[in-house]
Amino acid sequence: MEQQIQSKRLTGRIAAERIRMMEVPRISAAVIEGFKALGDPVGIVSDVMDELGIPHGVIGSHVLKPTISGARIVGPALTLRNIVQRVDPLNGAKNKVNKMAEFEAHNLALPGDVLVIQGVPNISNMGGISAQTGLRQGEIGAVVSGAIRDLAHSREIGYPLWASEFTPVTGKWRIETVEINGPVQIVDVRVEPGDLVLADETGVCFVPRERLEDVLVLAQKKSEAESIRCQAIDDGVPIYELINSSYGEKARGA
Known part of the structure; x- marks a missing residue:
């Protein structure tokens, strides 16, 4: 990994040894497109994960609030972990000690990545310039367990975020990034780099990358x-038939 890190020009905002992976594990285009074709994917995938006994990986939109109505994203997680800066924030501001490193994550992003931040509350972990940079690098959005700001900016450029809080308070001088592309805790869900992120207006779902094909096959069914x-409803099929939970399976001969 050290040789790989040295081959990439880094920003220096975070020590190279704290970057656990230079590139998150890739997910095949066919799998990504399969999940996208589900439409609003989070509800169906949530049901499938329940049926397959996959540990809880779903967070509702009352916890992680979407910033753009109707937005849907499907892509691998590029992870980042923040903590409260371990210096006095007033002195930090005076001395301009900025230890935030989400721009390093943007620097490492590949097209289709979703930035997933284990952040801190009451302080912005990501703002508008950061969102615009991520978009330019090919990111399709971000999920932040913590606060963000500059919503108008990110909405205007079409970069959707799901965040637990909104605040005008800057993270500069207050936040320190301690790891990129390691495991993160998003509310009560552990997320590994390369896990699949699905998000829509109803919430966010994280699918472990080793279970992607199992989940996709059942979700498609x-x-x-x-x-x-739904077609049967439009066709006037009686309700006593529709309430049979296996109606769709029987209708398609499964």
Whole structure:
């Protein structure tokens, strides 16, 4: 890893040894497109994870609030962990000690990545210039357990975020980034770099990368069954038939 890090020009905002991976594990385009084709994916994938016994990986939009109505994203997690800066914030501001390193994460981003930040409350972990930089680097959005700011900026450029708080208080001089592309804790969900992030207006779902194909296969079956049931509603099928939970499966011959 050390040789790989040296081959990339870093910003120096965080020590190189605190970057656990220079590139998150990639997910095949076919898998990404399969999840995208589910439409609003979080509800279906949440059900599938329940059925497969995969540990809880879903967070509702009342906790992680979307900043852009109707936004949907599907992509691998590029992770970052912040803590409260371990110096007096007033002295830090006076001496201009900025230890935030999300720009290093942007520097490492590949097209389609989702920045996932284990942040701190009451202080902004990401602002508008940061969002614009991430968008330029190919990120499709961000999930932040903590506060963000500059919502108008990120909305204007079309960079969606899901965050637990909004605040005008800057993270400069107050926040320190301690790790990039290591495991992070997003509310009560542990997320590894390269896990799949799905987010829409209902919430955010994290799928462990080693279970992606299992989840996708069952999610596609459920999505097809739901489409059959919706068509049946439009076609006037009696309710006593519709309430049979296996109606869609029977209709498609499963």
